[in-house]
Each structure stands twice: as C-alpha cells, then as structure tokens.
Amino acid sequence: xxxxxxxxxxxxxxxxxxxxxxxxxxxxxxxxxxxxxxxxxxxxxxxxxxxxxxxxxxxxxxxxxxxxxxxxxxxxxxxxxxxxxxxxxxxxxxxxxxxxxxxxxxxxxxxxxxxxxxxxxxxxxxxxxxxxxxxxxxxxxxxxxxxxxxxxxxxxxxxxxxxxxxxxxxxxxxxxxxxxxxxxxxxxxxxxxxxxxxxxxxxxxxxxxxxxxxxxxxxxxxxxxxxxxxxxxxxxxxxxxxxxxxxxxxxxxxxxxxxxxxxxxxxxxxxxxxxxxxxxxxxxxxxxxxxxxxxxxxxxxxxxxxxxxxxxxxxxxxxxxxxxxxxxxxxxxxxxxxxxxxxxxxxxxxxxxxxxxxxxxxxxxxxxxxxxxxxxxxxxxxxxxxxxxxxxxxxxxxxxxxxxxxxxxxxxxxxxxxxxxxxxxxxxx
Amino acid sequence: xxxxxxxxxxxxxxxxxxxxxxxxxxxxxxxxxxxxxxxxxxxxxxxxxxxxxxxxxxxxxxxxxxxxxxxxxxxxxxxxxxxxxxxxxxxxxxxxxxxxxxxxxxxxxxxxxxxxxxxxxxxxxxxxxxxxxxxxxxxxxxxxxxxxxxxxxxxxxxxxxxxxxxxxxxxxxxxxxxxxxxxxxxxxxxxxxxxxxxxxxxxxxxxxxxxxxxxxxxxxxx
Numbered sequence: 001x002x003x004x005x006x007x008x009x010x011x012x013x014x015x016x017x018x019x020x021x022x023x024x025x026x027x028x029x030x031x032x033x034x035x036x037x038x039x040x041x042x043x044x045x046x047x048x049x050x051x052x053x054x055x056x057x058x059x060x061x062x063x064x065x066x067x068x069x070x071x072x073x074x075x076x077x078x079x080x081x082x083x084x085x086x087x088x089x090x091x092x093x094x095x096x097x098x099x100x101x102x103x104x105x106x107x108x109x110x111x112x113x114x115x116x117x118x119x120x121x122x123x124x125x126x127x128x129x130x131x132x133x134x135x136x137x138x139x140x141x142x143x144x145x146x147x148x149x150x151x152x153x154x155x156x157x158x159x160x161x162x163x164x165x166x167x168x169x170x171x172x173x174x175x176x177x178x179x180x181x182x183x184x185x186x187x188x189x190x191x192x193x194x195x196x197x198x199x200x201x202x203x204x205x206x207x208x209x210x211x212x213x214x215x216x217x218x219x220x221x222x223x224x225x226x227x228x229x230x231x232x233x234x235x236x237x238x239x240x241x242x243x244x245x246x247x248x249x250x251x252x253x254x255x256x257x258x259x260x261x262x263x264x265x266x267x268x269x270x271x272x273x274x275x276x277x278x279x280x281x282x283x284x285x286x287x288x289x290x291x292x293x294x295x296x297x298x299x300x301x302x303x304x305x306x307x308x309x310x311x312x313x314x315x316x317x318x319x320x321x322x323x324x325x326x327x328x329x330x331x332x333x334x335x336x337x338x339x340x341x342x343x344x345x346x347x348x349x350x351x352x353x354x355x356x357x358x359x360x361x362x363x364x365x366x367x368x369x370x371x372x373x374x375x376x377x378x379x380x381x382x383x384x385x386x387x388x389x390x391x392x393x394x395x396x397x398x399x400x401x402x403x404x405x406x407x408x409x410x411x412x413x414x415x416x417x418x419x420x421x422x423x424x425x426x427x428x429x
Numbered sequence: 430x431x432x433x434x435x436x437x438x439x440x441x442x443x444x445x446x447x448x449x450x451x452x453x454x455x456x457x458x459x460x461x462x463x464x465x466x467x468x469x470x471x472x473x474x475x476x477x478x479x480x481x482x483x484x485x486x487x488x489x490x491x492x493x494x495x496x497x498x499x500x501x502x503x504x505x506x507x508x509x510x511x512x513x514x515x516x517x518x519x520x521x522x523x524x525x526x527x528x529x530x531x532x533x534x535x536x537x538x539x540x541x542x543x544x545x546x547x548x549x550x551x552x553x554x555x556x557x558x559x560x561x562x563x564x565x566x567x568x569x570x571x572x573x574x575x576x577x578x579x580x581x582x583x584x585x586x587x588x589x590x591x592x593x594x595x596x597x598x599x600x601x602x603x604x605x606x607x608x609x610x611x612x613x614x615x616x617x618x619x620x621x622x623x624x625x626x627x628x629x630x631x632x633x634x635x636x637x638x639x640x641x642x643x644x645x646x647x648x649x650x651x
Binding site (some may be wrong): 001009015017330333336 | 474475478481483484486503504506507508510511512516518522523524525526527531535536538539540541542547586587590598
C-alpha cells in the first residue's frame with residue numbers, strides 16, 4: 001500500500017474513534033508541552049547565566065602563589081621568563097600578561113560629547129589594568145588602535161567590560177540618579193577626561209598630577225568587571241614615569257588550544273608554583289552546573305511524561321486494535337498485507353503524536369511568551385535581566401513535535417505487531 | 430477463473446485434526462455463477478476463503494485469476510485479493526467509522542502502486558455506488574443504511590477494482606426477500622458480464638439463480 005493509502009486509512013480510523021484519538025493526542029500534547037517549555041527555559045536561563053558569567057572555557061588565569069615557594073620550583077614572580085615558560089606548557093596556545101596600574105587615575109568630569117548629568121563634585125577613582133593587546137585584539141573596534149600613544153601623545157585607548165555597562169545601567173545609574181549610557185558599541189570612541197596621579201584617598205595622590213584623556217576603543221568580556229584595560233606598555237610607561245618599578249606581572253592569562261586541555265594546564269601551573277584564579281570560572285561553572293542539573297532533572301521529568309504518554313497510547317491503541325480485529329480482517333480481505341496493517345496502526349500513532357506534539361509545542365511557546373510578559377511586569381530591572389527567559393531554537397520546535405511522535409510510534413509497535421498477526425480467514429469465519 | 434485441485438484443510442481441536450475440506454476439485458469459469466450449498470459447518474466459508482487467497486493454511490493446488498497461490502508471499506496474496514478478487518460477506522463487513530463512499534474507496538486506496546490519485550479513486554467509488562443505486566447515500570455511515578443498502582455498498586466495494594472473481598458468503602442471509610432478490614439479480618448481471626462468481630449459500634432463491642449448484646457435505650463436493 002502506498003503511504004498515501006496508509007495515512008488515508010489511518011485518518012479515517014482516527015476519525016471513527018475521535019474520543020480515543022483526542023485522549024491520546026492530549027497525552028502527547030502534555031508531554032510535548034512539558035518537554036519544550038522546560039528545555040526552552042533551561043536554555044534561556046543558561047544563556048542569561050552565560051551573559052552574566054561569560055567565562056571562556058579555554059582561558060586559565062595564573063596568579064602568583066599566596067605562599068611563594070616558587071623560587072625553588074621555578075615559580076614565584078610572574079616575570080617575562082615565567083610568562084615564556086607558561087606559554088610553552090603543553091596545550092597552551094598563548095600567554096598574555098596583565099599588570100595592574102599602581103598610579104591612581106581619577107575622573108571628575110563626564111565623557112566629552114555625551115549629554116550626561118555628572119553629579120556635581122563627584123570624583124571617580126578608576127582602577128586600571130594593563131593587558132597585552134593580543135588578549136583583547138578581537139574586541140577592539142575596527143579602525144581603532146590599542147597601543148600606547150606615548151608621553152604627550154593622544155588619548156590613551158581603553159577597553160571596558162561589557163558587563164560593567166549592564167551593571168551601571170541597571171544599578172549604578174538609578175542609585176546615583178544619573179543618566180544611563182547609550183547602548184553597547186555606540187559609546188565606543190567617547191573620551192573621558194582624567195587626572196593621572198590623582199587619588200581620592202588621602203595621602204595617595206602622587207606628587208605629579210596631569211590631565212589626560214581615555215578613549216574607549218571597544219568592549220570586552222576579557223576585561224575585569226570593575227576595571228578599565230589599557231595597553232600593557234602604557235601601564236609600564238606610567239610606572240616608569242612615577243618611579244614604580246615592576247616586580248612582575250599581576251596575572252597571566254593562558255589560552256588553551258582546547259577546553260579539554262584546561263585541567264592539565266591548571267595542574268602544570270600549580271606544579272610550577274603558581275596559583276590559578278578560579279573565581280570567575282568556578283562561579284560560571286557553579287551556575288552552569290546548577291542550571292544544567294535543574295534543566296536535566298526537569299527534562300527527565302518531561303521525558304518520563306512523554307514515556308507515560310507513549311504507554312497511554314500503547315494501551316489505548318492495544319485496546320482499539322483488539323476491538324477492531326474484524327475491521328482489520330476486512331482490510332486484509334480487500335487487499336491489505338500484514339505489513340500494511342502494521343503500517344496503518346503505526347501511522348495512526350504517528351498522526352496522534354504529531355498533532356499532539358505540534359499542539360503541545362505551540363502551547364509551550366505561548367506559555368513561554370506569557371511567562372516572559374509576567375516576568376517583565378513582576379520583576380525589577382536587574383542587571384543582565386534577559387528580554388526572554390526562554391530559548392526556542394528551531395530544532396527545539398522540531399524536537400517538540402518529533403519526540404511525542406516517536407514515543408507514540410514506539411508505544412504502537414506492540415499493538416501494530418498484534419494487528420499484523422490477525423488471521424483474516426479465522427476472524428471473518 | 431477459479432481452479433481448485435485436491436484441496437484439503439483441517440482445523441485442530443487440541444492435538445486432534447478435524448478435517449474440513451477433503452480433496453476438493455472445483456473449476457469455475459468466467460461468466461459462470463456457481464452456488465455452493467450445504468449445511469452449516471460443512472466448510473462452505475472455508476472453501477471460499479481458500480479460493481479467495483485469504484486462507485493460506487491448506488494443502489492442494491489453487492489457481493485464481495490465472496495466479497497459482499502456492500508459494501505466494503503475504504504481500505503478493507494481498508495484491509491478488511486487491512486486484513482480482515472481490516469479497517461480499519453475509520454481515521456486510523463495512524467499516525463503521527467510514528461513510529459508504531469511503532468504504533467503497535478502500536480497495537482503491539490500498540493499491541500498492543498508488544498511481545491513481547485520491548480524487549480519481551473517489552470518483553470511481555462514486556460511480557460504483559451509483560451503479561448499485563446508492564449515489565444519494567455516499568455520505569451515510571453504515572449505521573444509517575438498511576441491510577439491503579449495506580450489502581449493495583459491500584458489492585460496490587467488491588467491484589471497485591473490477592475484479593475477475595467475485596466471492597460471496599451468504600450474501601442474502603441478512604436481507605429481506607426484496608433486497609435479496611435485487612442482490613441476486615446483480616450477481617447474475619456480473620456473471621453475464623464475464624465475471625467468475627462463486628456464492629456459498631443455504632438459500633434456495635440463490636441456488637435457483639445459479640448456473641451451477643454444488644453440494645458440500647462432510648468436506649466433499651457433490
């Protein structure tokens with residue numbers, strides 16, 4: 001029998017048993033709705049968590065050990081030799097040093113060209129870290145340089161954490177009653193007038209204070225949350241200008257070739273006598289684990305619901321087939337082979353699963369929209385609050401339809417096999 | 430054409446075989462309306478199902494519409510039933526959830542090649558219904574048809590594929606005299622048109638209309 005014939009007969013059979021078909025489709029619908037809603041929520045929350053903790057799975061942050069026995073083990077200071085050794089570790093693709101600026105930098109005026117209500121009398125102390133350009137090169141806006149302009153040169157290029165913008169807009173700006181910043185990359189190019197050497201902390205202002213400008217060259221997740229990043233050479237130059245000799249780098253960032261290389265690299269770093277700063281990474285991992293475990297558990301529950309739907313369909317179809325043995329025998333009398341009979345029963349299950357899955361998926365999408373709308377009304381505007389708590393990629397929609405259909409077909413295998421074994425001659429006699 | 434040679438068949442009663450057909454030799458030629466009569470339990474229906482390639486558990490030679498049944502796969506037997514054999518049953522055996530038209534469409538929708546579209550099958554089914562005088566009952570379900578109408582729907586279904594062989598099992602058993610007479614006349618017209626018609630019955634009005642009457646007793650034809 002052609003597929004057209006199989007589905008024509010299956011549809012007619014389902015029409016004849018509307019109540020049973022509706023019950024089975026409802027079971028599939030509930031399973032699909034739960035599956036899609038839970039997976040969409042899990043992925044949506046996971047995406048939001050990744051925005052909040054954008055840990056790069058290939059980065060390892062090396063810091064000097066708290067108790068330095070490194071002189072003996074080859075560790076200790078993070079100087080150029082140590083950076084070179086770290087860069088040669090198996091699995092390491094790049095090693096980039098970072099150096100915190102020990103010369104205070106403060107701003108007392110708003111960025112130039114920005115309509116901003118800077119609070120009168122406010123001075124902002126700006127923590128700065130110098131980074132190797134290679135670390136942030138991908139985040140520097142095209143056409144802009146991230147290199148030391150030299151003494152008396154132009155503005156100093158800086159990079160800002162993307163997350164700081166979000167935190168500023170959602171918490172700092174409302175608390176200070178100041179304007180929010182324009183979104184994302186539109187603020188790249190802004191210049192902030194600063195005083196180099198000036199500190200708001202008594203006794204910490206340097207003997208020499210001069211005016212300079214910081215120019216935003218881009219936004220990067222590789223910049224610490226509450227710091228500005230400027231070229232490493234600029235930090236070195238400022239240290240030289242202010243007579244602050246460098247005793248090694250503050251931190252070295254290693255880029256692993258593959259995420260799988262990270263554990264071995266971390267172990268090797270520790271063997272060298274250095275420590276690994278796992279703050280961001282472990283926070284991201286903890287959040288990721290919690291989200292994954294919760295989503296997994298709920299998805300398992302949804303899977304169980306799909307399995308129960310399959311069982312319900314199996315039981316219902318089994319009863320239906322047993323009640324239709326004469327009709328099945330008639331089908332065989334007018335030309336259906338046992339394989340055709342099996343195909344018709346499986347097609348009935350597939351149709352029920354597909355319709356139930358499609359409706360369930362649609363319901364899940366609607367429920368997700370309603371939940372988002374409710375969250376938008378009920379939740380405060382906190383940092384990193386996502387526009388949606390649900391991720392609905394096309395494959396999830398396909399999965400929402402396919403899983404109940406597949407479960408229904410699996411559940412129908414036994415009833416279909418029973419139907420195919422019906423002896424038409426004996427049944428019709 | 431139907432040809433049976435030395436056909437035997439037995440049911441099992443526990444370990445004991447109970448013979449139903451004992452060496453049946455039968456030939457029904459195109460254009461013939463042959464009636465097989467006999468008491469209940471004599472094996473009439475079994476003989477019909479063997480001749481219609483519906484029962485494969487027998488010994489002997491059977492040839493239907495030029496095809497020998499021995500060694501045919503279940504699919505090939507199904508295709509033979511679909512293409513060359515029409516069945517009419519005493520209890521009509523219409524599918525209750527389908528309309529009269531859909532019941533008649535069934536053999537067309539079961540065609541393996543799928544060459545004929547659904548619309549074409551529907552059109553032919555409507556013609557077949559019209560041919561048995563039920564054009565106005567196409568949308569009615571079996572529950573809304575009289576016994577005679579149901580049997581005519583069953584005949585339209587059997588004739589949809591324009592089979593060479595028509596097998597009828599007590600076709601008038603559940604019908605009143607008028608309806609039964611109409612069905613008998615229909616069978617006569619089919620046989621006159623060149624179809625091979627084999628009817629098992631215990632009703633005289635059917636056997637009287639047949640061109641040949643055979644008696645089945647204790648598994649043997651006389």
